[in-house]
Every structure is written in structure tokens, then in C-alpha cells.
Amino acid sequence: MPQLTDLTAAVAAGKRIDTVRITQELLAAGTGPQDIVERGLVPGMAIVGEQFKRNEIFVPEMLVAARAMKEALKLLEPLLASAGIRPKYTAIIGTVQGDLHDIGKNLISMMWRGANFAVIDLGTNVSPERYLAAAKEHNANLVGLSALLTTTMPAMKDTVRIIKAAGLTGTKIMIGGAPITQAFADEIGADGYAADAGTAVDIAKKLVGQAA
Amino acid sequence: MKSPSMTGCERVSRMFARREQDRVPRCDSFWPETITRWQREGLAGDHHEVMRRLGADFQSLCWCWPAPFPGRREVLSQDAETETVRDAWGGVARFWKGRSGTPEHISFGCDSRAAWETTYRPAMLDAPLAANLSDARRCEAEGRALGRWTHLTGVEGFEALRRLIGDEACLVAMIEDPEWVRDIVDVHTDIVLRTFEALMAGGLEPEGLWIYGDMAYNHATMCSPAMYRDLVWPAHKRMAEWAHSRGQRVIYHTDGHVRQVLDLYVAAGFECLQPIEAKAGMDIREFAPAYGNRLAMFGNIDVMKMATNDLGLIEEEMRTKFAAGMATRGYAYHSDHSVPPQVSWDTYQAIIGFVERYGTY
Numbered sequence: 001m002p003q004l005t006d007l008t009a010a011v012a013a014g015k016r017i018d019t020v021r022i023t024q025e026l027l028a029a030g031t032g033p034q035d036i037v038e039r040g041l042v043p044g045m046a047i048v049g050e051q052f053k054r055n056e057i058f059v060p061e062m063l064v065a066a067r068a069m070k071e072a073l074k075l076l077e078p079l080l081a082s083a084g085i086r087p088k089y090t091a092i093i094g095t096v097q098g099d100l101h102d103i104g105k106n107l108i109s110m111m112w113r114g115a116n117f118a119v120i121d122l123g124t125n126v127s128p129e130r131y132l133a134a135a136k137e138h139n140a141n142l143v144g145l146s147a148l149l150t151t152t153m154p155a156m157k158d159t160v161r162i163i164k165a166a167g168l169t170g171t172k173i174m175i176g177g178a179p180i181t182q183a184f185a186d187e188i189g190a191d192g193y194a195a196d197a198g199t200a201v202d203i204a205k206k207l208v209g210q211a212a
Numbered sequence: 213m214k215s216p217s218m219t220g221c222e223r224v225s226r227m228f229a230r231r232e233q234d235r236v237p238r239c240d241s242f243w244p245e246t247i248t249r250w251q252r253e254g255l256a257g258d259h260h261e262v263m264r265r266l267g268a269d270f271q272s273l274c275w276c277w278p279a280p281f282p283g284r285r286e287v288l289s290q291d292a293e294t295e296t297v298r299d300a301w302g303g304v305a306r307f308w309k310g311r312s313g314t315p316e317h318i319s320f321g322c323d324s325r326a327a328w329e330t331t332y333r334p335a336m337l338d339a340p341l342a343a344n345l346s347d348a349r350r351c352e353a354e355g356r357a358l359g360r361w362t363h364l365t366g367v368e369g370f371e372a373l374r375r376l377i378g379d380e381a382c383l384v385a386m387i388e389d390p391e392w393v394r395d396i397v398d399v400h401t402d403i404v405l406r407t408f409e410a411l412m413a414g415g416l417e418p419e420g421l422w423i424y425g426d427m428a429y430n431h432a433t434m435c436s437p438a439m440y441r442d443l444v445w446p447a448h449k450r451m452a453e454w455a456h457s458r459g460q461r462v463i464y465h466t467d468g469h470v471r472q473v474l475d476l477y478v479a480a481g482f483e484c485l486q487p488i489e490a491k492a493g494m495d496i497r498e499f500a501p502a503y504g505n506r507l508a509m510f511g512n513i514d515v516m517k518m519a520t521n522d523l524g525l526i527e528e529e530m531r532t533k534f535a536a537g538m539a540t541r542g543y544a545y546h547s548d549h550s551v552p553p554q555v556s557w558d559t560y561q562a563i564i565g566f567v568e569r570y571g572t573y
């Protein structure tokens with residue numbers, strides 16, 4: 001019978017077929033779906049994030065790992081839902097108003113899902129008001145703002161201002177994207193900044209109070 | 213501003229040869245909104261006037277990006293700000309109306325190897341020439357009249373691959389179906405070179421080839437250097453060899469952090485790197501001493517520093533980077549991407565002054 005560590009290795013290596021097979025075998029052997037997610041899949045994506053940060057792997061390897069996890073989650077999510085189990089943290093993500101670029105946002109979204117966050121993806125060209133409404137509706141722990149262009153950085157400032165002004169004390173704001181820096185995050189009052197998709201998981205966990 | 217003693221063509225040619233120049237060659241890019249702001253602030257003219265004031269030395273003769281369905285632009289829907297279009301690559305993308313910025317790619321028509329082989333590959337091979345000879349001749353005449361260094365301009369295989377099948381499919385295919393990736397890159401490269409060949413046969417005599425292809429983001433290359441070497445680099449080398457065999461110099465444009473692949477660029481035959489994105493952690497002060505004799509540095513002036521409008525900060529950025537690049541005589545001025553609309557017209561005029569002050573040999 002496979003072990004959870006086998007599942008972790010399969011995800012980290014991006015082996016989709018093996019990931020699904022091991023997940024099925026673990027379920028058949030009586031392993032709970034929550035254990036499979038938290039002790040099998042999530043550690044696999046954590047390995048991917050660490051390797052990515054160290055430039056040991058690149059975006060293609062991260063994508064195939066995320067796809068492998070996604071296939072396994074298709075088997076597990078109905079079981080988790082029927083048991084009333086859902087991720088502990090909820091994140092809203094989107095590309096800011098004026099910006100239609102989405103690959104960076106999509107990568108972060110995959111990695112946050114890989115860290116067992118519930119992720120609500122608002123898409124691109126998201127207005128400050130939509131971010132705020134979604135944060136309220138989903139009682140979000142985290143709001144992620146992405147921007148590719150220097151021309152759309154001001155929209156981040158507006159979004160941070162509106163969310164902060166609403167007094168959502170349990171909601172942290174994190175920003176990222178090609179032109180973004182820690183200094184800019186500090187300047188506009190964002191709670192966190194991540195330079196890449198691997199770091200984005202660490203920062204997200206820290207912001208919501210979970211050990212990175 | 214002193215009168216130049218060389219034409220742009222002489223200057224750029226000498227930069228490639230690392231011979232003496234009167235000043236560094238110059239070029240720049242601007243977001244459309246930047247030009248609009250500057251017009252409000254007193255610029256009399258458009259980006260051509262800015263380039264004239266800057267003293268631009270480069271002249272493109274064409275923009276070659278082969279597509280399977282050239283000319284197709286079918287508007288599927290629109291709202292006040294955007295329109296959703298099925299384009300020449302068979303994909304559906306949402307574009308801003310009257311505003312710059314990258315589009316949102318909603319779907320890609322070439323979504324499988326089967327679609328490529330049965331529809332898109334034949335369509336690309338059957339499509340008409342991917343550049344217009346009469347337009348190219350007009351640009352060449354204009355460039356010659358201005359004394360500029362003329363170049364063909366074309367998109368390389370990785371960028372073409374992303375445009376045709378999308379980022380996610382492209383990057384996954386690099387692992388799961390590398391032969392498909394190689395085939396798309398090769399077919400694209402064949403068509404680009406065939407197009408350039410036809411332009412040359414029509415009488416063009418450009419000094420160089422400027423290859424466009426963004427293969428990195430702010431942290432690293434999109435794929436590993438080994439994967440780049442295996443799947444895309446052979447086509448890069450082929451483009452450079454084609455240019456060299458016709459006496460042309462080669463400039464390669466990529467955004468993002470490409471520090472890990474500079475050796476591969478040199479080995480491919482690229483002779484100049486542009487625009488060297490500072491906000492992605494690229495700094496010619498660090499690598500020009502090691503690479504400057506083999507790879508000319510074109511750009512790297514941080515637009516984020518420009519956007520502060522702090523002339524002291526901008527001057528220090530330009531002074532130190534010009535010094536690093538000019539140490540090997542292999543440097544040309546360009547911002548590290550496109551000058552954003554946060555930069556005032558007064559600031560950009562000061563930047564032109566810094567180019568003159570620190571870019572004179």
C-alpha cells in the first residue's frame with residue numbers, strides 16, 4: 001500500500017497519473033481525505049515552492065505539479081465537502097483595475113490552493129470595490145493584488161486604501177507583480193509583498209498567522 | 213547639445229565593433245499614455261518628435277510575426293472599456309479600447325497538438341508573406357535619410373509559441389510534449405527567415421536583425437536554462453546565423469531576469485541585449501565587466517527610478533550605468549522597458565540631458 005510520502009513525492013515530481021492513482025489507493029485503504037490533502041498533497045506543493053524559490057525548478061515544473069494536485073483534489077473535494085471540511089483560510093485574488101494580465105495571478109492562485117487555501121479568483125481588471133465586496137462576502141483572510149504594468153500600480157494603492165478604510169481587521173492585503181517592490185508595498189500600506197510564487201505561499205501563511 | 217560627428221548608422225556599427233564613437237547610440241520606448249501626458253505638458257508632436265529630440269539612431273524596417281490567419285480580427289463582444297476579439301492566431305483575447313496594456317487571453321484556438329497539425333501548421337505555412345516589402349522600402353529610405361542604423365525586426369519562436377497556444381499550455385508542453393514545442397518553434401522560425409529572405413531579395417540592405425521574444429519574468433527565465441537550450445535555443449542560433457551570413461548584427465530583446473542564460477545568448481550569436489530590465493534585478497554594473505566585450509548592453513535605465521521624477525536619483529542611475537556600459541564601448545541608451553506616464557515631460561527632457569552628459573565619449 002502506498003504511503004502519504006509517496007503521494008508527496010508524486011506531486012512534487014508533477015506525476016499526474018501517479019498522484020491520482022496513489023490518492024485512489026490511499027482512499028481505498030481508509031486514509032481520510034483531509035489527511036491526504038494536508039499530509040500528502042500540501043507537503044508536495046511545499047517542496048515545489050521551495051525548489052522554485054531556489055531556481056532548482058521553473059514555471060513548467062510548478063505547473064505540472066499544480067495540475068497533478070488539482071486532479072487529486074477532484075477526487076477529494078466531494079468527500080471533504082460532504083464531511084463539512086473546508087480549508088482553514090480563504091484568499092481573494094485578482095489583477096487590479098486597468099490590467100488584463102493574468103499568468104502571475106494564476107500561478108499564485110495555484111500555489112495558494114496547493115497550500116490548502118480556499119481561493120476565490122476574481123479575474124482581471126478588478127475594481128477596488130469588487131475586491132472589497134468579495135473580501136466581505138467570503139470573510140477573506142487574505143486579499144492578493146497582482147499588477148504587471150507600471151501604469152496600473154496606482155490601482156493597487158486605491159484598492160489597499162479602500163479595503164483598509166473598510167476596517168476589515170481580519171483581512172490582510174498582499175501585492176505582487178513585475179514592477180512591484182517591498183518599498184512600494186510599504187508606501188501604499190499593503191501588509192505583504194512577494195517576489196515570486198514560492199515566496200507568496202510563505203508570506204500568505206505568515207500574514208494569516210500560520211507558521212511558514 | 214553638441215552636433216554629432218557620426219551618423220547613427222556609423223555609431224551603432226562602431227558600438228558592435230567596440231570602436232570609438234562620438235556618443236552612445238540612443239533609442240527609447242514609451243507607453244501611449246506617456247506621450248499623451250507630455251503633450252498636455254508642452255510636447256509639440258508625438259513620439260516621433262521625442263525620438264528626434266533624443267537623437268534616435270535605430271530604424272526598424274518591418275515587424276515580422278507570422279500568424280496562421282493574417283488580418284483576421286473578429287470582434288465578438290465589447291463593453292465601454294474593452295473589446296473581445298478573435299485574432300489572427302485563432303485565439304480569443306480581451307483588449308483595452310484606446311489604452312495600452314497587455315490583453316487578457318481568454319482561449320487559444322490552437323489548443324492541442326492535433327489542432328496544430330491539422331489546422332494551424334498548414335495555415336501558417338500557406339499564409340502570405342509576413343511583412344510588407346513596400347512598407348519596408350519606405351522605412352529603409354526614411355532611415356537612410358536620417359542616417360540611422362536599419363534593422364529587420366522579427367519575433368522568435370518562444371514568444372510565438374506562447375501567443376499561439378498560451379502560456380500554460382506552452383510551459384506544460386515543454387515537459388509533456390517537447391517535440392510539439394520544437395515543431396512550432398521550427399515552423400515559426402522557418403517562416404520568419406523565409407520572410408526576411410524575401411525582403412532582402414526585394415532589395416533591402418539592413419545592417420542588423422532585432423529579435424523580439426520575452427522569455428523571462430522578474431525572478432528567472434520562464435523555463436530552465438537546460439530546457440531553453442534544448443527546445444528554443446537552436447532556433448535562436450539559426451536566426452543569428454542567418455543574420456551573420458548576410459553581414460548583419462543581432463540584437464535580442466527580452467524582458468525579465470535572464471542573468472542565468474547570458475552565456476547561451478552569446479553562444480547563440482546574439483551580440484546585443486535589450487532592454488535589460490532593472491526591476492527584474494538585471495544590473496549591467498554587475499555583469500557588463502564580464503560580458504561587455506561579447507554582448508553589447510542596450511538599456512537598463514530603471515523606469516521605476518524615472519517614475520519618481522527625482523532628478524538626483526535618475527542622474528545617479530544613468531551616470532553609473534553609462535559608465536559601466538561604456539567601459540567596453542558596447543553600450544546604447546534605452547529605458548529598461550517603456551517610459552511610464554508617471555514621468556513628467558520636464559523629467560524626460562532632463563533625462564535627454566543626462567544621456568548627452570554621460571553618454572558622450
